[in-house]
């Protein structure tokens with residue numbers, strides 16, 4: 329038996345200085361907070377994927 333209920337998914341790595349990633353990360357925190365009305369693990373997984381896929385220019389953006 330696995331104690332999956334108490335295991336949080338890996339915290340997504342938001343890109344430094346990216347407002348979109350920061351907003352997604354903040355939503356992710358709420359979605360993984362059991363005391364939060366926005367608590368929703370499957371949504372948290374979606375958000376983590378969205379953060380990991382958010383594109384960033386390697387160099388300075390034009």
Ligand SMILES: [Zn+2]
Pocket residue numbers: 343346347348349350382383384
């Ligand atoms: Zn980003």
